[in-house]
Amino acid sequence: xxxxxxxxxxxxxxxxxxLRRHGVETSPEQTTALxxxxxxxxxxxxxxxxxxxxxxxxxxxxxxxxxxxxxxxxFLGADGTGATxxxxxxxxxxxxxxxxxxxxGTPSARPAEDAxxxxxxxxxxxxxxxxxxxxxxxxxxxxERRRAAALVRTLDADLPRRRSRRRVRAHRGRHxxxxxxxxxxLRTDGEPIRLARRRNPTRERPITxxxxxxxxxxxxxxxxxxxxxALAHAGHRVxxxxxxxxxxxxxxxxxxxxxxxxxxxxxxxxxxxDGGTRxxxxxxxxxxxxxxxxxxxxxxxxxxxxxxxxxxxxxxxTAMQHLxxxxxxxxxxxxxxxxxxxxxxQRGMAAALPHVDVxxxxxxxxxxxxxxxxxxxxxxxxx
Amino acid sequence: xxxTFGSPRELADGLATVGYLADEALSMAVFLxxxxxxxxxxEGANGVGKTEIAKALADLLGRDLVRLQCYEGIDASQALxxxxxxxxxxxxxxxxxxxxxxxxxxxxxLPRPLLTALETGDRTVLLIDEIDRADDExxxxxxxxxSDFAVTIPEIGRVxxxxxxxxxxxSNRTRDLHTALRRRCLYHWVGHPDAEREFRILQVRAPQxxxxxxRRVAQAVQRIRALGLGNPPGVGETIDWxxxxxxxxxxxxTPDEAAATxxxxxxxxxxxxxxxxxxxxxxxxxx
Numbered sequence: 001x002x003x004x005x006x007x008x009x010x011x012x013x014x015x016x017x018x019l020r021r022h023g024v025e026t027s028p029e030q031t032t033a034l035x036x037x038x039x040x041x042x043x044x045x046x047x048x049x050x051x052x053x054x055x056x057x058x059x060x061x062x063x064x065x066x067x068x069x070x071x072x073x074x075f076l077g078a079d080g081t082g083a084t085x086x087x088x089x090x091x092x093x094x095x096x097x098x099x100x101x102x103x104x105g106t107p108s109a110r111p112a113e114d115a116x117x118x119x120x121x122x123x124x125x126x127x128x129x130x131x132x133x134x135x136x137x138x139x140x141x142x143x144e145r146r147r148a149a150a151l152v153r154t155l156d157a158d159l160p161r162r163r164s165r166r167r168v169r170a171h172r173g174r175h176x177x178x179x180x181x182x183x184x185x186l187r188t189d190g191e192p193i194r195l196a197r198r199r200n201p202t203r204e205r206p207i208t209x210x211x212x213x214x215x216x217x218x219x220x221x222x223x224x225x226x227x228x229x230a231l232a233h234a235g236h237r238v239x240x241x242x243x244x245x246x247x248x249x250x251x252x253x254x255x256x257x258x259x260x261x262x263x264x265x266x267x268x269x270x271x272x273x274d275g276g277t278r279x280x281x282x283x284x285x286x287x288x289x290x291x292x293x294x295x296x297x298x299x300x301x302x303x304x305x306x307x308x309x310x311x312x313x314x315x316x317x318t319a320m321q322h323l324x325x326x327x328x329x330x331x332x333x334x335x336x337x338x339x340x341x342x343x344x345x346q347r348g349m350a351a352a353l354p355h356v357d358v359x360x361x362x363x364x365x366x367x368x369x370x371x372x373x374x375x376x377x378x379x380x381x382x383x
Numbered sequence: 384x385x386x387t388f389g390s391p392r393e394l395a396d397g398l399a400t401v402g403y404l405a406d407e408a409l410s411m412a413v414f415l416x417x418x419x420x421x422x423x424x425x426e427g428a429n430g431v432g433k434t435e436i437a438k439a440l441a442d443l444l445g446r447d448l449v450r451l452q453c454y455e456g457i458d459a460s461q462a463l464x465x466x467x468x469x470x471x472x473x474x475x476x477x478x479x480x481x482x483x484x485x486x487x488x489x490x491x492x493l494p495r496p497l498l499t500a501l502e503t504g505d506r507t508v509l510l511i512d513e514i515d516r517a518d519d520e521x522x523x524x525x526x527x528x529x530s531d532f533a534v535t536i537p538e539i540g541r542v543x544x545x546x547x548x549x550x551x552x553x554s555n556r557t558r559d560l561h562t563a564l565r566r567r568c569l570y571h572w573v574g575h576p577d578a579e580r581e582f583r584i585l586q587v588r589a590p591q592x593x594x595x596x597x598r599r600v601a602q603a604v605q606r607i608r609a610l611g612l613g614n615p616p617g618v619g620e621t622i623d624w625x626x627x628x629x630x631x632x633x634x635x636x637t638p639d640e641a642a643a644t645x646x647x648x649x650x651x652x653x654x655x656x657x658x659x660x661x662x663x664x665x666x667x668x669x670x
Contacts, residue, residue, distance in 0.1 A: 025562075027566050029566065029567075030566060033419060033421060033569070036419050037415045037418070037419060040414075040415065040418040040419065041390070041391075042389065042390060047407075048391075048411065051391075051407065051408050051411040051412075052411060052415060054408075054570075055408075055411060055412045055415055055569045055570060055571055056415065056569060058570055059424075059562065059565030059566060059568075059570050060426075060565065060570070061426060061572040064572070164455070164456060164518075165454070165455040165456030166455070166456035166458065166518060166520065167456065167458070178466075178468045179460070179466060179468075182466070182468055182471060182472065185472070185475075186475070186486075190472060190475040190476040192472075200456075288611070288613075291613070292555065292556070292557045293556065293557055293558065293559075294557055294558045297557070318653075322613065
């Protein structure tokens with residue numbers, strides 16, 4: 001059976017448009033490729049159309065589901081002609097309508113307040129800042145949270161580095177740069193007088209945050225996400241996963257320049273805000289999908305969770321053991337540790353602790369500063 | 384020798400003659416890559432036969448396989464070309480001082496895989512293996528090659544392929560590839576084969592293994608992959624395992640033999656433990 005569609009440029013362009021509405025970004029050259037591809041096939045069955053479209057228009061496996069949805073909407077739409085696609089609301093629009101009344105834990109866009117941050121910061125006296133730094137994120141009111149957010153933005157970390165395998169030009173270095181030496185020798189009648197050098201530079205290791213977004217963690221999770229955003233925009237390589245009921249990679253959403261816009265995008269992407277916790281399972285999912293990825297292997301991984309887990313602690317223990325083997329350093333931020341009487345006795349936390357290099361509270365600004373100091377210490381030790 | 388294939392199905396049949404069993408989606412991807420002259424980006428887990436596709440294609444099309452294994456820090460002098468410095472230096476000093484000897488010409492150039500592939504054009508299949516292991520800088524360097532089948536050597540100029548080679552890139556996803564690279568390629572995700580296809584692969588790649596054993600191996604491997612191991616076995620490991628069982632004289636698969644030869648299939652101690660614990664359900668004694 002051949003498709004009832006006429007293979008036209010309009011059809012391809014319309015499909016590309018449909019894909020974009022489903023969040024699959026396509027370029028004109030990809031649309032051209034689809035058009036050319038369909039003309040290479042003799043009798044285009046619907047299945048061929050599907051496969052050729054996927055091979056030309058999609059660049060990553062993660063987008064296959066969105067592609068399937070776009071394909072169904074466009075080619076198998078309600079009227080069946082394919083000329084008019086079923087109206088699909090943008091995923092962003094859906095997300096915005098989900099939470100009309102932002103709660104304390106759910107991030108939302110507040111651009112108006114964002115503009116005031118710098119002014120506020122200037123008004124704070126040193127003793128105000130000290131009080132704010134010691135205050136737990138959970139105990140802050142809206143005003144304090146905003147001021148704290150401005151302070152989080154000023155934090156920066158000195159991340160551990162590793163030696164790169166790439167050789168770059170340098171004044172001094174252990175490797176000879178034959179090409180440049182020869183170039184220089186040409187000027188001196190073929191006599192190599194000055195030898196050019198290359199050396200291996202060092203590269204910063206990526207830092208990866210695994211943030212628990214279950215209900216009890218909401219205020220702390222927000223602060224850590226702000227911190228991750230600040231690091232990303234200070235030029236570090238930052239990856240962020242949220243765990244809770246399920247694991248979500250939110251690195252892309254965090255790329256937004258405005259932190260509040262980034263957080264509202266994250267809120268849309270993460271479905272389990274304020275949900276329960278299946279820490280072990282969702283951490284294992286992250287490792288399963290990204291275990292070989294540079295976001296985890298050889299990276300500094302910071303887990304931010306209170307360790308209250310509904311899963312069997314053995315799952316968390318196995319996942320943490322695996323993580324500890326492949327990551328460069330594993331750090332754990334547990335806001336409960338902010339209380340001096342706290343002992344890591346819950347089964348989840350106790351199971352994870354043997355596989356953690358640095359254990360910090362992360363419940364207030366001071367402890368985020370401690371995290372920065374700990375990162376710098378790791379760098380000194382590994383250098 | 385230049386082959387033309389009229390449809391993805393013909394191409395799949397062709398690949399089967401050189402011992403590669405491609406599914407519908409893969410043959411469509413390869414067919415379009417050949418017809419549209421676009422590079423083909425293959426992603427997938429370890430050991431699903433991404434590299435084998437390029438080898439099989441070279442075999443089928445009667446082309447040479449030029450392989451570039453990527454690693455961190457790979458640069459133009461290892462991937463594209465290098466100058467023959469010793470010759471340049473000698474000729475520079477030996478040449479008559481009054482004549483102007485140009486030592487930056489083609490004859491002083493040492494071609495590396497990418498340049499070789501460009502110069503031979505459609506007589507080659509260029510395999511850029513594990514592109515995710517190279518760094519971002521190298522990826523950027525490939526963009527010109529992938530979109531125009533050309534590279535620029537500063538001293539000589541632009542080298543354009545007379546006819547575009549078939550380019551196959553593979554990635555294990557240890558790093559996110561840049562969208563600019565993805566957009567220039569056709570994309571296909573290579574998954575693990577199902578039991579039936581894996582059985583047929585075993586028959587092609589390990590013909591000495593009896594069919595009954597091969598079928599049970601394929602079924603057992605399906606169940607083992609479903610366990611969610613840290614490193615699920617690939618097709619290569621399945622073939623190794625079937626061979627190992629055959630060499631030890633097994634005519635059929637029993638839990639004991641499976642456990643004894645597990646090292647050929649599962650190559651991580653934690654995973655092995657997990658499989659060993661459940662060996663009786665994974666490898667039932669009655670077929």
